[in-house]
Amino acid sequence: MTSRAGARKRDTYRHGDLRNALIQAGLELVRDGGPDAVVLREVTRRVGVVPNAAYRHFADRNALLRAVRQAALAQLAAAMETELAALPSADDPAESARARIRALATSYLRFAQAEPGLFRAAFSTSDMADTENASADGPGGLTAFQLLGAALDDLVESGALPLDRRPGAEYFVWSAVHGLAVLLIDGPLRGLLPVQAHEAGQRLMDSIERGI
Amino acid sequence: MTSRAGARKRDTYRHGDLRNALIQAGLELVRDGGPDAVVLREVTRRVGVVPNAAYRHFADRNALLRAVRQAALAQLAAAMETELAALPSADDPAESARARIRALATSYLRFAQAEPGLFRAAFSTSDMADTENASADGPGGLTAFQLLGAALDDLVESGALPLDRRPGAEYFVWSAVHGLAVLLIDGPLRGLLPVQAHEAGQRLMDSIERGI
DNA sequence: TGCGCATTGTGTACAATGTCCACATTGCCG
DNA sequence: CGGCAATGTGGACATTGTACACAATGCGCA
Numbered sequence: 001m002t003s004r005a006g007a008r009k010r011d012t013y014r015h016g017d018l019r020n021a022l023i024q025a026g027l028e029l030v031r032d033g034g035p036d037a038v039v040l041r042e043v044t045r046r047v048g049v050v051p052n053a054a055y056r057h058f059a060d061r062n063a064l065l066r067a068v069r070q071a072a073l074a075q076l077a078a079a080m081e082t083e084l085a086a087l088p089s090a091d092d093p094a095e096s097a098r099a100r101i102r103a104l105a106t107s108y109l110r111f112a113q114a115e116p117g118l119f120r121a122a123f124s125t126s127d128m129a130d131t132e133n134a135s136a137d138g139p140g141g142l143t144a145f146q147l148l149g150a151a152l153d154d155l156v157e158s159g160a161l162p163l164d165r166r167p168g169a170e171y172f173v174w175s176a177v178h179g180l181a182v183l184l185i186d187g188p189l190r191g192l193l194p195v196q197a198h199e200a201g202q203r204l205m206d207s208i209e210r211g212i
Numbered sequence: 213m214t215s216r217a218g219a220r221k222r223d224t225y226r227h228g229d230l231r232n233a234l235i236q237a238g239l240e241l242v243r244d245g246g247p248d249a250v251v252l253r254e255v256t257r258r259v260g261v262v263p264n265a266a267y268r269h270f271a272d273r274n275a276l277l278r279a280v281r282q283a284a285l286a287q288l289a290a291a292m293e294t295e296l297a298a299l300p301s302a303d304d305p306a307e308s309a310r311a312r313i314r315a316l317a318t319s320y321l322r323f324a325q326a327e328p329g330l331f332r333a334a335f336s337t338s339d340m341a342d343t344e345n346a347s348a349d350g351p352g353g354l355t356a357f358q359l360l361g362a363a364l365d366d367l368v369e370s371g372a373l374p375l376d377r378r379p380g381a382e383y384f385v386w387s388a389v390h391g392l393a394v395l396l397i398d399g400p401l402r403g404l405l406p407v408q409a410h411e412a413g414q415r416l417m418d419s420i421e422r423g424i
Numbered sequence: 425t426g427c428g429c430a431t432t433g434t435g436t437a438c439a440a441t442g443t444c445c446a447c448a449t450t451g452c453c454g
Numbered sequence: 455c456g457g458c459a460a461t462g463t464g465g466a467c468a469t470t471g472t473a474c475a476c477a478a479t480g481c482g483c484a
Contacts, residue, residue: 014450014461034337041441052443053462061442120337125246125398145400171392171401171412172419178399179391180383186337187390188357189383200383207384211423226432226479253470264472265433273471 019057019067021047026068031117035124038065065121072122076111077138080147083107094160100151102205105177108144109201112181113194119185123178148173152212161212169212176208231269233259238280243329247336250277277333284334288323289350292359295319306372312363314417317389320356321413324393325406331397335390360385364424373424385420392416 015021025046029037040061044051058064083103090096112119137143142150148170155161161169183189184197192200227233237258241249252273253263270276295315302308324331349355354362360382367373373381395401396409404412 018461039441040443050463051441052464055443056461123394123398125332168412168415169419171395172388172416175391175395175416176384176388176423177391178394179387179389182335182390182394183383183387186335200380203380204384204387207381207423209423211388211419211421230432251470252472262434263470264435267472268432 015049018049018053022054022057022064023067023071026064027071030068030072030121031115034117034120035065038068040064069121072118074138075118076122077144079111080104080107080144081138081140093154093158097151097155097158097160098209101173104148104151105205108177109181112185113197116185119181172211173208176204180204227261230261230265234266234269234276235279235283238276239283242280242284242333243327246329246332247277250280252276281333284330286350287330288334289356291323292316292319292356293350293352305366305370309363309367309370309372310421313385316360316363317417320389321393324397325409328397331393381424384423388416388420
């Protein structure tokens with residue numbers, strides 16, 4: 001029974017794609033429990049492999065966490081792209097750009113509330129975060145940040161935003177949205193009713209439009 | 213040598229104020245290393261006491277962390293109060309209120325960059341954060357959040373802010389400032405030069421003033 | 425004054441975790 | 455087909471949070 005045993009082979013010595021399996025398990029853990037829940041031993045346990053096996057694919061528990069973070073960021077980017085795609089096409093380019101920014105903000109906030117664990121992981125420091133570097137992009141190949149930048153560029157192009165206000169604008173928009181997201185899931189606004197949270201989001205986006 | 217030994221008595225059986233000593237040591241650790249650096253055993257080690265001694269004052273490592281977080285929040289509030297106090301008195305009440313808001317935002321951002329560890333700890337979740345509840349206030353008895361609220365109230369009173377825009381305004385302001393702070397110390401804006409960070413802060417505050 | 429008891433700190437112990445090292449099992453490539 | 459790099463296993467160790475039983479201490483009451 002060293003090689004083949006009845007119908008069942010020795011399922012997994014060569015797992016095939018352990019690296020990804022580990023990341024997937026990590027995502028599960030992070031989903032409810034945040035970054036700290038990504039315990040190396042538990043991850044490998046779920047995949048049915050010995051703890052040290054992880055070290056063939058990640059230098060560190062931290063490296064694994066980084067990979068999970070990238071995956072979480074990718075999911076966020078994907079959610080934002082989806083929201084963008086569902087947008088009805090407007091005639092007015094300025095209005096269209098504004099609508100896109102609202103859509104991005106909305107999906108960002110929604111993601112944070114629907115998947116707080118993933119969201120926290122996506123923006124946790126741990127070591128030396130690489131929020132933008134590697135493959136944190138969505139299916140469209142753009143990161144969340146880049147999606148926002150594009151919308152802002154279009155806003156300028158449509159003439160709705162003076163060019164001298166453009167530089168740094170994404171920092172303002174992102175700051176506001178990210179800040180609210182954090183306050184909602186970790187800060188004093190935690191535990192707000194969904195309706196109230198939604199209202200806060202709407203007010204925030206109004207302020208953002210005025211402030212850009 | 214059970215009781216008295218030479219000149220030195222058995223220095224610390226009754227430590228006197230262990231609870232606070234632990235919090236203080238926790239603050240040191242959090243300062244460079246963030247919340248995860250608050251390791252119960254290391255904290256007690258620094259105070260020169262056995263690990264379990266901590267359990268006479270805190271139910272949990274988490275309870276200790278909560279206390280440290282409160283202390284960090286208090287330091288933030290104190291920094292903001294100081295900045296407010298240093299403000300020259302303006303005649304125009306509207307201008308004064310605006311200046312106060314800027315001062316609050318400035319000190320908030322400055323604190324985050326000067327003490328990222330404390331800042332991160334102050335807003336880390338861990339369990340069930342109590343950013344506002346307990347004694348997270350500064351010397352003046354107001355939390356950071358309340359300081360902001362007061363300034364906004366004055367802005368309304370001075371007629372510079374329509375009353376119907378008041379509700380929820382602090383969420384917008386705080387979101388924007390907090391978001392930038394986080395992006396600066398953890399996010400993609402991490403490692404920006406101080407000058408650039410300052411500039412981003414200025415732009416942000418301009419946008420906030422417009423957006424309120 | 426002196427004694428008893430609640431408070432506060434100690435000692436020992438245990439399970440869990442991250443990571444190191446040496447070894448085993450593969451599959452692929454020459 | 456034989457060896458080698460890649461991948462997974464086993465066992466070990468220091469560190470951590472925490473539980474339980476015990477010791478020292480000092481305050482309140484006799």
